[in-house]
Amino acid sequence: MQIAVASGKGGTGKTTVAVSLFHFLEKIRGKKVHLADCDVEEPNDALFFPSLEILEQKQVHQYIPEIDTSVCTFCKKCVEWCEFNAITVVASRNFAQVDASFCHSCGACLVACPENAFTEKPHPLGVITRYLTENGNLFTEGRLEVGSAMQTMLIKELKKEVNPTVNFNILDSPPGTSCPVVETVSDVDYVILVTEPTPFGLHDLKITVELLQELKKPFGVVVNKAGLGSDDVYTFLKENNIELLGKIPFSRELARMYSSGELLGNIPEELKETYRGIIEKITCERLPF
Template sequence: MPFKIAVASGKGGTGKTTVSVNLQYFISRYLTDEVLLVDCDVEEPNDRIFFPQHKIVSDLEVSQSIPEIDLEKCVYCRRCADYCEFNAIVVIPPARFAEINASLCHSCGACSAACREGTIMEKPHPLGTITTIDTGIGKGVVEGALKVGSAMQTLMIKELKKYVSGNRTGSENSEEIILFDAPPGTSCPVVETVADVDYVILVTEPTPFGLNDLMLMVELLVEIEKPFGVVVNKAGLGNSEIYSFLREQEVDLLGEIPFDKDYAGRYAEGKLLQNVDDRWGCCYSGIVKSLERRFQQYEGINYFKW
């Protein structure tokens, strides 16, 4: 089984994708080439843009099963509406009206089980696309892209993770490490991303907003009992309150990445991995070294090439 790491943050803009992309590069350089990057920010996936020579290996259309009501058979008993936990079904018996809102449906199947008349049938509706990408680094990138207008981020992430765990086109599924680039925030899509990982790397910035959202993310991970450590990005910007919090809570500081306009400019141009400066190489190799104990504890395996 591969060692699974999620890279997450309580807010957007902290550098989560920056860290994810660079970690895959430096893990492939120092640990193992069998490292896969999975872009779980399904509303706006962008990991691939940092690999200008990437090649698309496959595209897979993903659908969700949306129930439809046969109005000719429906007796308007409202059992389906009562069973629906997401208020996706409206039934008005006097008006002989019954309808399922596809944008609210979570494809749980409760309405079909509730219906005694057999009037509900499920039909596939487009959910999004899963793309496998050869980047020339490690095992490449697998990206999930939600259909525009859909609110089913969590379901799309479930399908993406199921695909990564199954038999993928052009892959032998031989990864030793899988990196999940999580969506920002602390909502359901993030919980789904980190639910079954072995370790979480939290990326934050030393600002009041960064500290506030880091505290929310730490509270979440403590609640679901996930081991984690913190990477402080844009170090030197803001104040030192975030370090006081890490000391007080005895949270592992995996490393720091200093704030630098030149580095930010490379990010803006999508050139993070081109001509990597020694300063940034040292930062990321240090973070990778900080993970060494975690890997060694995982089934007693020592991946490192130091």
């Protein structure tokens, strides 16, 4: 089963839920779990594991076209074909160039050029690292090259590491509702949305709910920092028949543990019951810890 953990905004507790869910599923006898940190701009899931063994680390490249101006006739057909405005051609100056920050490596310009003036050159996109946890499960992290805007491309490569033979694959999604999130949740079986009972949390939850309904993805909601703010988020869930998977009460001690990387060291007993309930609702089976 593939589960994505997502949120409409940053700071709601998405990583808390993803890492804790992985932690509890690891404890279930006979269950193999794989966690993939798809928040490639700011991956931090690894901070919460006391012991990780690196199995493999590989550089991922994006292939960017370059134009040979000695061959180019500056006809601008490549410009017409480029959907991302990544190519600039100034015929009067014999100038033609591809902007790597806009290029999506779709290959349209190579097809369009009648002179075969394009060649593709590798540019660093990011690094994918596979780890083994102390309990023998897999954790995979994507880390985007500084300055690159191609999150979605790296996430696609990262998702190739998803292991179909394990019981659960948990994908920690980037925050928001943009293309990287769509790519992360596109082929999962279920999405856990994490929100908070604040006006900002509710606003972004509504946008994310619309996205998942458009994608026809089954989902439920976990309310983090419960006890703060108002009850508006619960009213929204009830009015729209959205399943409330669980509540994680606001706790300064839990926040301290999170900020110091000690999240998994001493989880309160009541949270164990919360995650037991979340897992049972998603899997429809009784799973003893």
